[in-house]
Amino acid sequence: MNDNIQNMSNIISLNINENKEMLDVNENKAISDVNENKEILDVNKNEKILDVNKNEKILDVNEIKKIKAVVFDCDGVLFDTALANRMYYDTLLDHFGKQRLDDEQFRHVHMFTVKEALHYLFPEMSSIDMVNVYAFMKTMGYHRFIQYMQAEPGLKELLDDLKKAGYTRCIATNRTNTMADVLKQYDMEPLFEMVVTAADVENPKPAPDELLKIIAALNLKPEQILFVGDSEYDQLAAKAAGTWFAAFKNPSLIAHYHAVSMADLGNMLGLRTK
Numbered sequence: 001m002n003d004n005i006q007n008m009s010n011i012i013s014l015n016i017n018e019n020k021e022m023l024d025v026n027e028n029k030a031i032s033d034v035n036e037n038k039e040i041l042d043v044n045k046n047e048k049i050l051d052v053n054k055n056e057k058i059l060d061v062n063e064i065k066k067i068k069a070v071v072f073d074c075d076g077v078l079f080d081t082a083l084a085n086r087m088y089y090d091t092l093l094d095h096f097g098k099q100r101l102d103d104e105q106f107r108h109v110h111m112f113t114v115k116e117a118l119h120y121l122f123p124e125m126s127s128i129d130m131v132n133v134y135a136f137m138k139t140m141g142y143h144r145f146i147q148y149m150q151a152e153p154g155l156k157e158l159l160d161d162l163k164k165a166g167y168t169r170c171i172a173t174n175r176t177n178t179m180a181d182v183l184k185q186y187d188m189e190p191l192f193e194m195v196v197t198a199a200d201v202e203n204p205k206p207a208p209d210e211l212l213k214i215i216a217a218l219n220l221k222p223e224q225i226l227f228v229g230d231s232e233y234d235q236l237a238a239k240a241a242g243t244w245f246a247a248f249k250n251p252s253l254i255a256h257y258h259a260v261s262m263a264d265l266g267n268m269l270g271l272r273t274k
Contacts, residue, residue, distance in 0.1 A: 057223075059244055059256040064269060067244065068224040069168035071214055074175055074182070075110060076230035077248045078155060084148035085110065088140075093121065095136055111205070111233040113174045113198045142178045146185050154262035159191045161271040168218055170194040172210035172227065172237070194218070205233040208241035215241065228265065229253075 057063070075081040089109060090100040098121070101109070109117040118133055125133065162169050169192045173179055176199040183189045196213050198204035215222060222242030229235065230248045235255065238245035246265060247255035259265045 057244075057256065063223065063244070066224055067167070067226050067269070068220055069170055069214070069218055069226070070162055070265075070269075071170040071172050071211065071225060071227045071243075073227075073229040073231070073234050073248075074171060074173035074179065076250075077228055078152060078171070079182070080150040080152065082106075082110075083150075084145040087148060088142060088145045089117070089121065091140060092133070092137065095140075096122070096133065098122075111174065111231045113204050114176060116204075143181055146178075146182055149182065149186075151186055151188075152262055154266075156188075156191070158262040158266050158271070159188075161266055162269075163191075165269070165271055167269075168193045170196070170214050170218075172196050172205070172214060174198045174204045174233070206236035206240070208237050211237055211241035211243055215243075226269075228259070 072078050075085065086101055086106060089106075093100055105121065108120055112120060114137075118130065118137075122130065122133060159169055171179070171192055171194070173195075174197070175182075176197050179195060179197050183192070183195070194214055194217060196210045198210070201207075201209035201213055203209045211222075211225065211227060215225060223244065225241075225243040226246060227234065227238045227241075227243045228246045228248050229238065230250045230253075232253065235245060235247070235253045244257075245253075245255045246257040246259050246268070247253035248259050248265075251258055257268055259268065
């Protein structure tokens with residue numbers, strides 16, 4: 001009887017070992033399949049990166065020499081408008097009993113036209129109710145908030161150097177009727193050869209209309225334009241228009257160049273801006 005028990009024990013051990021070997025084989029196969037799939041994913045990822053790099057233009061020294069005009073966004077580039085815009089929209093929201101801007105709302109209204117900002121901040125209002133908002137805005141005005149805008153350090157020096165070097169200086173902004181007042185108050189009217197606002201085109205940024213209007217007016221090619229912006233709307237507009245894009249103080253954007261100051265832009269263009 002002991003012999004039978006021993007034989008049964010040996011058979012069970014053999015079966016267990018066989019099953020273990022099968023499991024080990026399957027496990028190794030599974031690991032092999034995973035590794036194989038990972039290699040395929042890595043290859044596809046690398047091919048995708050290569051395709052992106054292949055299709056993306058490179059802003060090298062030769063291309064920089066071809067640039068004839070530098071176009072600036074206003075808010076966040078020419079001026080730090082964070083305080084002024086917050087005060088403006090918070091005053092508006094206070095009047096209608098709404099919460100003041102949070103950071104996420106501010107990020108959006110920074111890019112929007114005034115019309116887009118109002119519909120974003122007052123989604124519950126009908127077209128008829130919005131009449132009251134526009135009426136209060138007209139009474140409130142933006143002019144008293146312009147004093148809280150801060151011109152970017154080194155801006156006037158860069159603009160002077162651009163003129164001396166023969167560049168055409170332009171603005172493409174989603175501001176509308178406030179842009180002229182801003183330039184006048186900061187004595188910058190003579191510093192730009194062309195200013196295009198959202199009021200001058202059918203479609204504001206992120207559509208390319210503002211940049212395309214400048215390209216057509218100056219009779220230039222897209223690759224002869226450098227657009228300096230700080231938002232996703234600027235990035236999309238530049239891509240759609242086919243211009244070079246320099247991201248200003250926003251490393252999260254996809255750009256041909258990332259600048260941290262006006263002097264940085266001047267150095268990239270080979271100017272003597274300090």
